[in-house]
Amino acid sequence: MLKRFFITCSGADRAIIYSCSNGEQNKYAGIGATVFFTALLAWIASSYALFTVFDNIYIASFFGLIWGLLIFNLDRFIVSTIRKRDHFSQELLQATPRIILAIIIAIVISKPLEIKIFEKEIDTVLLKEKNDMALANKNQVADYFTSDISKNKTSIDSLKSEILKKEKEVNELYATYIAEAEGTSGTFKLGKGPVYNEKREKHDTALAQLNSLREKNTAKIEAKEAVAANLQIDLHKKIADSQPVIDNFDGLMARIKALDKLPLLPSLFIMLLFLAIETSPIIAKLLSPKGEYDFKLEENEMALKTSLAQNNYQRELMRTTDAGIYDDIYGEIRQDKELYNYKKKKAIELLEMQADSFSNKQKGVM
Structure with a gap:
């Protein structure tokens, strides 16, 4: 079986x-x-x-x-x-x-x-490639968000710098009017005189401006820090969304390339x-x-070729023989006067019918 x-x-x-x-x-x-x-x-x-x-x-x-x-x-x-x-x-x-x-x-x-x-060696190669791809992906995503994050950080630093600058100005005014009251600078007179009041008024005005600036900039900083947090969330989400693609980088083509390494x-x-x-x-x-099978197969093929050749020869011989017979038959028919006269009579009748039909058509037109 x-x-x-x-x-x-x-x-x-x-x-x-x-x-x-x-x-x-x-x-x-x-x-x-x-x-x-x-x-x-x-x-x-x-x-x-x-x-x-x-x-x-x-x-x-x-x-x-x-x-x-x-x-x-x-x-x-x-x-x-x-x-x-x-x-x-x-x-x-x-x-x-x-x-x-x-x-x-x-x-x-x-x-x-x-x-x-x-498979194990290929998995090792693919793991290294996946790690490289993950690192490259993080760098690419970080580069994509770098511009927005940097602009946002610069804006926050600028707002904080404005507050620090104003705080420094207020602190300097505070030190000035305190020194005037102590008599260590300015008029060098101990006590709170007109100059002291003038400097104190400048300090109070600057302090009010500082509080207003701090309140306004703090609100802006909080908004921009929220934007920065959202940018970081988007960055991590982008990395997390692309990680499955990297993790699935183990298809047939990837394994063939890994095998080549x-x-x-x-x-x-x-x-x-x-x-x-x-x-x-x-x-x-x-x-x-050549074995027994080859010889028998060749014998069958040769027998078939011979049979086909004989059949083709016989068909050709039959064709030429039939053609010769029909040539002789139609040659004898061509010499038959009775058949000739009969065909002549029928041809004349056909011509007469055609002439009559044409004449009748012409009369109808006239």
């Missing part, structure tokens, strides 16, 4: 192969087994690759199965269309496009399995292994001598 299944996978003509020896059947069963297991690996590899895209094992398995069946059909077609020739160069020439196609298939199949085999040799060995598996049925057919 299993042997018959693998022979079917090889694409061999079952009517011919089952009439061959047991050894010949085993050879094609081995070729069919290689085709089948290559398709099975293609199913597994494509399912994993699609799982990294869809994150759903059922969808990935379904489309992976379709891909595996496609690879199975291609491999079966490649193996079944190779014919043994009398010269190896002819066989190699007809097998070259198939070998190229097999190489492409092997590369496509091996890449997802390489990604799975080196790993040492080449282990990945190359795996690809060469799949290359050997994929091309082995073709190489086996190229290197093996």
Whole structure:
């Protein structure tokens, strides 16, 4: 049962192969087994690759199965269309496009399995890239908000500077009128005289201005500090919103690029292994001598070609013979006077009818 299944996978003509020896059947069963297991690996590899895209094992398995069946059909077609020739160069020439196609298939199949085999190493590379991307994203977002934050901070500092400047002025006026009262500066007279009152009045006016300025600027500072807090919230929200995009940076393309950053040799060995598996049925057919199956297949093909050639020759002979017979028949008919006179009579009747019809039409017009 299993042997018959693998022979079917090889694409061999079952009517011919089952009439061959047991050894010949085993050879094609081995070729069919290689085709089948290559398709099975293609199913597994494509399912994993699609799982990294869809994150759903059922969808990935379904489309992976379709891909595996496609690879199975291609491999079966490649193996079944190779014919043994009398010269190896002819066989190699007809097998070259198939070998190229097999190489492409092997590369496509091996890449997802390489990604799975080196998954831990790839995760390490992706983690480093995610960290770099997160840091770069923070810097970009910070640069985006830097202008607004800087302007807001400058405005707050300016308002605070106005208050400090006014406070300094009030403190200086306070020191002046206190010194005047103590007699340590100004008029150097102890007590509260007219000059003291004048300086005290200036201080009180400046103090009132300071209180008004402090109240006004404090309200502005609080508003601008609220704006600054909102800007910081927006900055952190922007970073938080973009972080899931960075965290999900582990799709198929990202893993393929990460795989390229790993040492080449282990990945190359795996690809060469799949290359050997994929091309082995073709190489086996190229290197093996003509077997019983090949001779019987060639015999059937030659018998069919001969039959087609004979049929074509007979059809051509029949055509030329019939053409000659009909030439002779119509040549004799052409010499028949009775037929000639009959056709002449009918032609005259037709001309008379046409003349009468034309005459009647003309009379109707007139």
